[in-house]
Amino acid sequence: MGVALGGSELKNTLVSLGQRLWRRSFGGPVRAFGSVSLLLLISLAIAPAKNHFSEWRHYQNQYLALIRTRGDAVTLQRHFHEHDGIQQIWLPQLGVVDRCTTCHVALKENSLADVGTQPFRLHPVIPHTLDQFGCVMCHRGQGPATTVEEAHRSTLAWEQPILPARYVQSSCGQCHRAPLTGTPQLNLGRNLLGRYGCVHCHTIKLPDGSTIKPTDDPPSLEHIADKTTREWIYAWLKDPQAYAVSATMPNFKLSDPDARDISTFLIANSTPVAGDTVAISKNEKAPDATAGASLYGESFCASCHAVQNAAGNVVGGDVGPELTRVGNKVKPEWLQAWLRNPRIYDAGTAMPHYRFTDQQVSLLTAYLGNKTDSDLLANVHLDAATPEQIAHGKLLVTEYGCASCHEINGIKKPDNFAPELTRIGSKPLTQILFLPGMTHAIPDYIAAKIRQPRSFGAALKMPQFTLAPAQIDALTTALLALTDRAHDSPLVLTVPAKPASDYQPAGKAGQLMADLACFSCHAINGRGGDMAPGLTWEGSSVQRPWLLAFLKNPGTLRPALIRRMPRFNLSDADATVLTDYIMTVYQTAAFDRDSMPSSGYPPAQIEQGRQLFYSKYACQGCHIVDTKVDKGYIGPTLTQVGSRLNAAWIYHWLKNPQAMRPGVIEPNRNMNDEDARALTAFLMTQKVSSKQEAKR
Amino acid sequence: MKMIRHRLTFCVLSLLLVTAACTSKPEPASTLKPTRFGAALVESSGGKQIGMTGTVLAQPLVVQVNDEQGTAVTGALVEFHGPAGVSFDPPSGLTDSSGQLSTNVALGSMAGRYLLTAHTFTKAQKLIELKTDEIALGYQQQVGYQLDNTYCARCHDPESTPERVSNYDNLETKPHPFTEGDILNKMSDADLTAIIGHGGPALNKSALMPPYGYTLSKTGIEALIAYIRLISDPPYHTAGMVYAQK
Secondary structure, three states: OHHHOOHHHHHHHHHHHHHHHHHHHHOOHHHHHHHHHHHHHHHHHHHHHHHHOOHHHHHHHHHHHHHHOOOOHHHHHHHHHHOOOOOOEEEHHHOEEEOHHHOOOOOOOHHHOOOOOOOOOOOOOOOOOHHHHOOHHHHEOOOOOOOHHHHHOOEOOEOOOEOOHHHHHHHHHHOEOOOOOOOHHHHHHHHHHHHOOHHHHOOOEOOOOOEOOOOOOOOOOOOHHHHEOHHHHHHHHHOHHHHOOOOOOOEOOOOHHHHHHHHHHHHHHOOOOOOOOOOOOOOOOOOOHHHHHHHHHHOOHHHOOEEEOOOOOEEEOOOOOOOOOHHHHEOHHHHHHHHHOHHHOOOOOOOOOOOOOHHHHHHHHHHHHOOOOOOOOOOOOOOOOOHHHHHHHHHHHHHOOHHHOOOEOOEOOOOOOOOOOOOHHHOOHHHOOOOOOOOOOHHHHHHHHHHOHHHHOOOOOOOEOOOOHHHHHHHHHHHHOOOHHHHHOOHHHOEOOOOOOOOOOOHHHHHHHHHOOHHHOOEEOOEEOOOOOOOOOHHHHEOHHHHHHHHHOOOOOOOOOOOOOOOOOOOHHHHHHHHHHHHHHOOOOOOOOOOOOOOOOOHHHHHHHHHHHHHHOOHHHOOOOOOOOOOOOOOOOOOOHHHHEOHHHHHHHHHOHHHHOOOOOOOOOOOOHHHHHHHHHHHHOOOOOHHHHHHO | OHHHHHHHHHHHHHHHHHHHHHHOOOOOOOOOOOOOOOOEEEEEEOOOOEEEOOOEOOOOEEEEEEOOOOOEOOOOEEEEEOOOOOEEEOOEEEOOOOOEEEEEEEOOOOOEEEEEEEEEEOOOOOEEEEEEEEEEEOHHHHHHHHHHHHHHHHHHOOOOOOOOOOOHHHOOOOOOOOOEHHHHOOOOHHHHHHHHHHOHHHHOOOOOOOOOOOOOOHHHHHHHHHHHHHHOEOOOOOHHHHHHHO
């Protein structure tokens, strides 16, 4: 019926109702006093009511209900009531005010390990405590907030939502610069930043002022015409992964004419190098293919180079380029010269200068030349080069910033070619252009940008990288670690990485070591690879005659390893120079290598050592002394250890292997002096027999 | 009366509009329509992986749909499901020309064993399920996993690969693989700490197990035990869990 009432009638009724209410409440002093008191009471009750009905109290009540039925309810309740109400972790020097523990009440309750519902989960074991760093340092979000929405999500007043568990390792990277055992994703991401050459174009400054260095070593294109053809460059530019699935070169999504013009320019722009090609006579006999394959194996090429097998798996090392279709790429005359001495074409290559004989070179050239894919260049037909193509190619090479990675004659490496990423992890959202439908958060933006850079605009220059989902996440994690906090937090918190070493051995030996690329596999004084044992103290470790013989013809020390020292065909003079240098320079100050005799130990001590070897210390689990009985294939074979190692080295190694070579897997047995001496005596009897000596 | 009727219709219409706007969220119209149906669902690869909590597993999970004869079926619809926190990319899809569908799996944020299910339907709308599990490591278990890989797996892993050789086959006394829950679950944390720290003879076992107490830190050994407990099969029940069940 209310609908039927006219406008004026309604007004009148409302006015009279108001008047009546006013008279009822404030019609006299007593009534007025009573009403005001009532209003005051209600307004006073608002605060406690709000508190009572708050979100966090709801969770605390839920928690109390959860623990009530548990066996250790009393302990849990006591822990809870020690601090109920709003909780706060306040760390003024870090700028941390975190109230997360108000709802996340059970973070430290070990007996709640089985509870899977949030916010009552136990925090997983990490090396830090809550009171040390609070929560938002690692998890982001708004620490002082006391509602779920404000604490976890991005609001108008707070940009950084909770960091998804997927990227949480990035937070470790804010302080820890060196790789950590517990953060494989972060370590991988940092590795990829260098390996995929991201930092050629994007500068990343670290809090200590250094910059991240690329580790991919893209080849110089100054003499490219000596090495390969225009057709191959064209096919490679169009799709690098069609040539080699493991290639790190990104795809620039070039049109056919653009790829043609760039390849034309690169060939036309190339200058020849004297001696980087060898004329090949036509009437050479086709070498034996199996001999080529076995030479490839004997030279341990696969330690650095991978080949894709029939099942599609890429097998081999990743130090050098993949060789699956290398026959499509390199000219045989270049390959011969490269195998003879790679340093003529590229002085800084990681490839050692094997001293192959001419016959070996032609064997390998023929073997590698046969690694082709007939489909790769089948459809590449380029018309003759024109000056317009060359000019346009040069323009494109400048525009795409090819010289950021590759050396190209006449084109300077551009500075700051791409945006700097030094603080990308804290980039303000207002500076970011999100795609429609994307979550407005930094991690989503970074991941999308790496996954498909050109989805943010077809005209963008950033190329398409070929990355697995786990690699994209790893890169995102590494970039998210580059926050304002990483740069501005107190220096005492940062855990620096080991400074990069630029150790350089001196003199003739130094030149030889560079020529043989020893540092590609061995580390000395902090510089070098980890494929082979470090040599920093090699001179204290081995005996001179053994080292000399080993350098000339490396034998097998660890039979189970697939990566072994290759034979370089060193001349006597070169081997002597290297041996002298290693024996003199690479010594530890911890002991004198000649302080213990190499033979003449009492038979009783030797026998005691034998028994310790086989019983108390059970060394045969990993080592072989008697090839007929022992089956330990993990550590080096010890059948000739008495001719290889110094007694003093063995003794000190037994006492503490990790002190001699950090990170070695042989456990420290905390051996007493007597046992160590007896074992040393026994091991020193394991010498090369005179018959073997004569054979050598 | 006409006015009332007008107002009423207006009210009803607007009410309908409001309810329509509130309820009909734009549902992801299932554009995937299977073109063919299979009779069996098998795992091709990607099961039994070990990853870290929250992260994407290194290898995708690949399943294959076969028909009665065991030949691959193209165009069958497969959907993936997992416990809370697990995400699949894509969560469902049609099998490719080799009858396979591949999905990238990100595990949840709690360490533990995650049971994943893939399912497809036969022509008669019968559900076929395939179950597989993956293990998520927390920070501590990850540290243990790395230590295992460096030190222990050289003997305790029955599988030997060229990249990481294991001497398991050559040992006179066979070590227990860490997944051997039947044996290892019966050993207390204190037992495991003793045998790792002081070697086999500490528990009257083979001297082939050397002591690692002078090589690994205390937290390292704890991490190793946490890892062993996590991967054991049958699963190890933590003290907390047993307590809760009482």
